[in-house]
Amino acid sequence: MDNGLIGGFSPHQIVGAVTNRRFELILLPTEKCNLRCTYCYEDFAIGRMSDETQSAIEQLLARRVPDLQHLNFSWFGGEPLVAKDVVLRLSRFAAELCKRHGVRFSGGLTTNAVQLTPELMVHLLDCNQNFFQITLDGWGATHDAVRKYANGRGSFDAIWRNLRAIKALEREFEIVLRVHVRRENIADLDELMRQVGEEFSGDERFRLDFQHLRDLGGTGGKTIQRPVTMSELFELETHFRRVFAEATPRARQNGDAQSSVSMEAFATRLSSESAGSRRSEEMAEGGGYICYAAKPNSLLVRADGRLAKCTVAFDDDRNTIGKINPDGTLTIDNEKLAPWVRGFIDLDAGSLACPLQSMHLVAPRTRATASQQNA
Numbered sequence: 001m002d003n004g005l006i007g008g009f010s011p012h013q014i015v016g017a018v019t020n021r022r023f024e025l026i027l028l029p030t031e032k033c034n035l036r037c038t039y040c041y042e043d044f045a046i047g048r049m050s051d052e053t054q055s056a057i058e059q060l061l062a063r064r065v066p067d068l069q070h071l072n073f074s075w076f077g078g079e080p081l082v083a084k085d086v087v088l089r090l091s092r093f094a095a096e097l098c099k100r101h102g103v104r105f106s107g108g109l110t111t112n113a114v115q116l117t118p119e120l121m122v123h124l125l126d127c128n129q130n131f132f133q134i135t136l137d138g139w140g141a142t143h144d145a146v147r148k149y150a151n152g153r154g155s156f157d158a159i160w161r162n163l164r165a166i167k168a169l170e171r172e173f174e175i176v177l178r179v180h181v182r183r184e185n186i187a188d189l190d191e192l193m194r195q196v197g198e199e200f201s202g203d204e205r206f207r208l209d210f211q212h213l214r215d216l217g218g219t220g221g222k223t224i225q226r227p228v229t230m231s232e233l234f235e236l237e238t239h240f241r242r243v244f245a246e247a248t249p250r251a252r253q254n255g256d257a258q259s260s261v262s263m264e265a266f267a268t269r270l271s272s273e274s275a276g277s278r279r280s281e282e283m284a285e286g287g288g289y290i291c292y293a294a295k296p297n298s299l300l301v302r303a304d305g306r307l308a309k310c311t312v313a314f315d316d317d318r319n320t321i322g323k324i325n326p327d328g329t330l331t332i333d334n335e336k337l338a339p340w341v342r343g344f345i346d347l348d349a350g351s352l353a354c355p356l357q358s359m360h361l362v363a364p365r366t367r368a369t370a371s372q373q374n375a
Contacts, residue, residue: 007347010287017295018344021069024298026311027057029086031078031303035112035155038146041218041312046303048083052326053305058093059328065097073107073129074292076311078303081115091127108132108174112147114158118165121173130173133209134159138185139192145184167203175206181228181236182213193240197247208244210237216312294352296341299330307332309340313356 006014016022031046065071071094080087091107098105108131109124116132124130136159137143144154166175177196181189200206212228215221228236292298293309300308307322307330308314318339322332339359343351351358 026300029083193243194247201248
């Protein structure tokens with residue numbers, strides 16, 4: 001035990017990940033997307049979540065919420081706002097249910113933000129969905145070269161317009177601007193940092209997270225050649241944060257940018273997957289990174305009702321651990337679940353940071369023996 005940490009993790013982290021008084025649901029309202037990012041690992045084969053699956057989730061919540069202290073939603077896809085009515089239906093249901101039982105309810109979205117208008121943002125905030133991870137791949141045309149609609153049109157202008165409009169809202173929220181660093185956009189990211197600094201500096205609701213773009217699977221992953229290394233990313237992030245700090249109006253006025261350079265630097269570096277970004281309050285707790293997929297009280301519900309743990313390994317059979325039944329009960333194969341959560345046996349940092357990587361030498365299973373487990 002060191003500085004209150006146990007095996008490198010805070011007691012609060014450990015308890016929060018294993019207690020049955022907390023329930024984290026990662027929900028895919030659709031696995032379709034309105035963009036076709038060149039590096040995406042998804043195949044968009046599964047469409048919108050059915051009414052039956054939505055009803056099953058509501059019944060699951062009705063049974064679980066009375067015994068909870070905290071319920072958290074994380075919306076993923078595809079692009080979750082392609083099915084915004086599903087997002088709003090389940091968020092409103094959960095918000096009302098939690099209010100009735102005195103349960104804390106929180107949530108957020110990983111979204112490309114092309115549909116995240118201020119009007120929709122207000123509806124989401126009214127349901128306590130107030131955390132957003134939004135990716136930028138460069139300024140203007142550099143972003144558009146890789147994050148585009150199916151017809152080839154770029155997405156940057158719509159995202160930037162929505163971000164600026166959302167900034168004007170007098171509401172509490174947190175937006176993580178996930179900046180992908182790749183060899184092809186390094187020269188352009190200075191301009192992005194200058195523009196972001198000028199527009200959003202001083203607004204604590206917006207913060208930066210730098211990730212090196214890398215192969216996460218699928219046909220899109222194969223398009224990534226010579227990804228930036230982790231050591232290169234550390235050096236580049238320091239530079240980009242300095243450019244950001246120097247672009248802030250206050251820094252230009254006072255000639256002092258150094259105080260902003262280290263802002264959250266490297267705080268989420270172990271977060272390798274799109275749903276892995278953390279709220280600032282979680283990072284403030286201290287301790288190592290624990291992936292949502294490693295947590296026993298975190299569960300992913302795919303658009304077709306299958307249960308999983310990881311938002312990256314959709315095509316890996318080991319990631320399909322069961323299904324949600326029409327009555328809201330869960331059928332879970334505990335043998336398939338065990339490798340995902342085994343990091344808590346000995347607090348192994350590698351297994352907790354990315355259970356999938358610790359499983360990569362094990363051949364995927366093709367047959368499951370399911371056991372009934374009620375939520």
